Amino acid sequence: xxxxxxxxxxxxxxxxxxxxxxxxxxxxxxxxxxxxxxxxxxxxxxxxxxxxxxxxxxxxxxxxxxxxxxxxxxxxxxxxxxxxxxxxxxxxxxxxxxxxxxxxxxxxxxxxxxxxxxxxxxxxxxxxxxxxxxxxxxxxxxxxxxxxxxxxxxxxxxxxxxxxxxxxxxxxxxxxxxxxxxxxxxxxxxxxxxxxxxxxxxxxxxxxxxxxxxxxxxxxxxxxxxxxxxxxxxxxxxxxxxxxxxxxxxxxxxxxxxxxxxxxxxxxxxxxxxxxxxxxxxxxxxxxxxxxxxxxxxxxxxxxxxxxxxxxxxxxxxxxxxxxxxxxxxxxxxxxxxxxxxxxxxxxxxxxxxxxxxxxxxxxxxxxxxxxxxxxxxxxxxxxxxxxxxxxxxxxxxxxxxxxxxxxxxxxxxxxxxxxxxxxxxxxxxxxxxxxxxxxxxxxxxxxxxxxxxxxxxxxxxxxxxxxxxxxxxxxxxxxxxxxxxxxxxxxxxxxxxxxxxxxxxxxxxxxxxxxxxxxxxxxxxxxxxxxxxxxxxxxxxxxxxxxxxxxxxxxxxxxxxxxxxxxxxxxxxxxxxxxxxxxxxxxxxxxxxxxxxxxxxxxxxxxxxxxxxxxxxxxxxxxxxxxxxxxxxxxxxxxxxxxxxxxxxxxxxxxxxxxxxxxxxxxxxxxxxxxxxxxxxxxxxxxxxxxxxxxxxxxxxxxxxxxxxxxxxxxxxxxxxxxxxxxxxxxxxxxxxxxxxxxxxxxxxxxxxxxxxxxxxxxxxxxxxxxxx
Numbered sequence: 001x002x003x004x005x006x007x008x009x010x011x012x013x014x015x016x017x018x019x020x021x022x023x024x025x026x027x028x029x030x031x032x033x034x035x036x037x038x039x040x041x042x043x044x045x046x047x048x049x050x051x052x053x054x055x056x057x058x059x060x061x062x063x064x065x066x067x068x069x070x071x072x073x074x075x076x077x078x079x080x081x082x083x084x085x086x087x088x089x090x091x092x093x094x095x096x097x098x099x100x101x102x103x104x105x106x107x108x109x110x111x112x113x114x115x116x117x118x119x120x121x122x123x124x125x126x127x128x129x130x131x132x133x134x135x136x137x138x139x140x141x142x143x144x145x146x147x148x149x150x151x152x153x154x155x156x157x158x159x160x161x162x163x164x165x166x167x168x169x170x171x172x173x174x175x176x177x178x179x180x181x182x183x184x185x186x187x188x189x190x191x192x193x194x195x196x197x198x199x200x201x202x203x204x205x206x207x208x209x210x211x212x213x214x215x216x217x218x219x220x221x222x223x224x225x226x227x228x229x230x231x232x233x234x235x236x237x238x239x240x241x242x243x244x245x246x247x248x249x250x251x252x253x254x255x256x257x258x259x260x261x262x263x264x265x266x267x268x269x270x271x272x273x274x275x276x277x278x279x280x281x282x283x284x285x286x287x288x289x290x291x292x293x294x295x296x297x298x299x300x301x302x303x304x305x306x307x308x309x310x311x312x313x314x315x316x317x318x319x320x321x322x323x324x325x326x327x328x329x330x331x332x333x334x335x336x337x338x339x340x341x342x343x344x345x346x347x348x349x350x351x352x353x354x355x356x357x358x359x360x361x362x363x364x365x366x367x368x369x370x371x372x373x374x375x376x377x378x379x380x381x382x383x384x385x386x387x388x389x390x391x392x393x394x395x396x397x398x399x400x401x402x403x404x405x406x407x408x409x410x411x412x413x414x415x416x417x418x419x420x421x422x423x424x425x426x427x428x429x430x431x432x433x434x435x436x437x438x439x440x441x442x443x444x445x446x447x448x449x450x451x452x453x454x455x456x457x458x459x460x461x462x463x464x465x466x467x468x469x470x471x472x473x474x475x476x477x478x479x480x481x482x483x484x485x486x487x488x489x490x491x492x493x494x495x496x497x498x499x500x501x502x503x504x505x506x507x508x509x510x511x512x513x514x515x516x517x518x519x520x521x522x523x524x525x526x527x528x529x530x531x532x533x534x535x536x537x538x539x540x541x542x543x544x545x546x547x548x549x550x551x552x553x554x555x556x557x558x559x560x561x562x563x564x565x566x567x568x569x570x571x572x573x574x575x576x577x578x579x580x581x582x583x584x585x586x587x588x589x590x591x592x593x594x595x596x597x598x599x600x601x602x603x604x605x606x607x608x609x610x611x612x613x614x615x616x617x618x619x620x621x622x623x624x625x626x627x628x629x630x631x632x633x634x635x636x637x638x639x640x641x642x643x644x645x646x647x648x649x650x651x652x653x654x655x656x657x658x659x660x661x662x663x664x665x666x667x668x669x670x671x672x673x674x675x676x677x678x679x680x681x682x683x684x685x686x687x688x689x690x691x692x693x694x695x696x697x698x699x700x701x702x703x704x705x706x707x708x709x710x711x712x713x714x715x716x717x718x719x720x721x722x723x724x725x726x727x728x729x730x731x732x733x734x735x736x737x738x739x740x741x742x743x744x745x746x747x748x749x750x751x752x753x754x755x756x757x758x759x760x761x762x763x764x765x766x767x768x769x770x771x772x773x774x
Contacts, residue, residue, distance in 0.1 A: 021063035025271025034349035044351030049287035050112040051277035065096030076254040088140040160231040180216040190228040192218040280353030288359035294318040299357035313473035321456040325449040328460035333471040334439040369405040384412030400433040419444040631670040698729035
């Protein structure tokens with residue numbers, strides 16, 4: 001097993017391959033191997049850095065229409081005539097290259113010199129595209145306009161088909177008794193008619209077989225023969241002309257084939273590059289920076305672990321540290337942490353983003369790994385032998401500039417011998433200055449790590465309450481294996497666990513006990529700190545959300561208040577304008593009205609601070625007293641009435657000219673004004689009723705002179721305005737049209753009229769006008 005497979009790099013590439021758009025891009029991903037050449041690493045790093053930034057901001061580069069046309073170009077260069085489908089693929093490829101270049105030119109806000117260099121090698125062959133597009137439509141069919149000869153041939157073919165169709169219709173019409181089916185079919189490219197088998201030989205021409213039932217035969221009558229011959233001749237000429245066109249297209253493609261092969265190669269690189277970038281974008285990854293010595297990975301997430309369950313960890317190996325020694329329980333995440341460091345290094349050397357907040361990866365000349373169990377029955381290798389085989393290769397080949405990953409170093413044999421061997425291997429690697437990441441359970445190796453300044457000790461956390469790993473990585477601590485706790489959890493008898501714990505304690509020195517106690521306290525403190533940080537983070541999130549909601553409520557309140565004020569002001573102003581208009585009309589036409597009383601009502605409107613509905617809703621004091629002449633409204637009814645007499649809790653009101661007795665709880669005060677009129681001079685219309693009585697929805701002016709009619713109409717409209725009537729009809733008849741014209745002129749001058757129109761047939765037609773008041 002090579003290091004790429006040990007670190008699961010091949011699985012990452014399988015994921016990235018799915019983001020590629022065409023076959024050569026996928027092949028590049030499959031064939032990718034990490035490079036250890038510094039210049040190549042730098043180039044690929046800059047490319048993925050730019051591609052990732054562009055993908056995050058603008059989306060991935062489009063690769064529409066791009067396909068592997070290598071074989072098409074090769075055949076063209078060998079003068080092998082291409083098919084219409086091949087030519088159509090070339091048209092699409094040229095269009096795809098144009099889209100890729102257009103995308104690169106649109107990246108105005110991001111510096112991208114490396115992408116610019118790549119796209120700068122692409123060439124758009126517009127001349128060839130135009131040449132081919134004149135010959136083929138979007139479905140790969142050759143157009144009539146491909147050549148003058150083809151256009152002429154196809155025109156003749158259409159005429160030939162029309163002649164055959166005409167001849168067939170005549171034949172069917174003349175021999176209807178013999179023709180079985182009037183539909184013309186073709187046999188061998190020749191038009192034939194289905195005729196009764198008994199009559200097949202009486203029309204001359206040729207017989208092309210019988211139907212399935214043998215009751216009819218396919219006959220080419222003699223009148224069809226010259227027409228069919230002409231059609232077949234034209235089809236042959238069309239075929240020859242198409243071959244000439246395809247040959248010309250092949251030559252045109254051959255003339256650009258070498259440049260197109262370069263385009264194919266560059267398109268594959270860009271497809272693979274943006275596939276990596278899209279993979280990184282969807283996983284919130286970053287492009288690692290390159291360093292000369294120190295390694296740092298902040299908030300790393302293993303890309304193969306479910307994002308909802310993965311635990312983020314931060315890793316540092318900085319000078320003077322060169323060895324990272326990770327301890328802790330089984331299945332606690334030691335190997336995953338080691339794999340992340342190795343995997344992110346190989347991904348960076350493969351031009352890939354890494355799944356971390358940020359990362360800095362040194363230059364290594366090789367990455368070596370001994371992970372897992374390579375024991376083999378076939379080669380007679382035990383687990384220990386397999387480890388020794390790999391570690392032997394590492395010790396022969398690793399240099400100062402290498403990265404070495406050793407999982408459970410020294411395991412698989414006698415613990416004391418394994419510990420000694422592990423220390424000896426680490427000593428040798430430390431003397432070379434090799435950067436190493438090592439996992440272990442050995443106590444002596446933990447103590448060895450604490451004694452040397454160039455070794456960073458770390459552990460993975462274990463929750464003793466839940467007896468489960470947390471997968472948290474902690475620098476500076478050596479963790480315990482917690483084998484006794486795990487064994488007890490899985491049912492090993494307490495007596496056995498207790499005896500084993502006593503044996504371990506007997507072998508401990510006082511220093512070991514103090515260190516273990518201290519590390520347990522530090523681990524507990526780390527857990528508490530982690531919980532506290534989470535609570536603080538949650539509280540901060542809740543506080544921000546509450547502040548956001550509070551601000552939103554305040555904004556909405558202010559908006560509603562402003563809106564309500566505007567609506568109230570508009571309502572008051574509208575009411576004031578209407579009242580002034582009514583008063584003006586009354587003053588001008590009805591001198592007997594008590595104008596000062598109505599004017600007082602207008603003054604009251606000027607101090608309105610809220611809408612009528614809000615005023616109506618105000619609760620009345622229990623001792624509220626009504627007075628004769630007050631304007632009131634029945635509960636649930638907006639009809640304005642006048643109080644004419646009061647008898648304790650019962651009142652008599654005047655509504656539409658009728659007196660009604662009501663209780664106090666059946667009415668409420670009205671904000672509307674009741675104009676006071678002199679009894680001897682009522683404002684009247686032709687019905688002669690009181691101005692507060694319900695009036696007719698129409699006024700009839702027929703038979704009156706224009707002056708009389710205008711006076712009657714004005715009087716009616718005044719009364720209608722006081723009653724709050726919005727719509728009514730004025731009947732003026734057709735006649736000479738003078739009365740209708742006078743009515744319309746008067747309505748145009750009336751500021752209280754919103755609009756008017758002639759009636760529809762059901763409303764009196766042109767003999768009536770429908771008026772809508774403001």
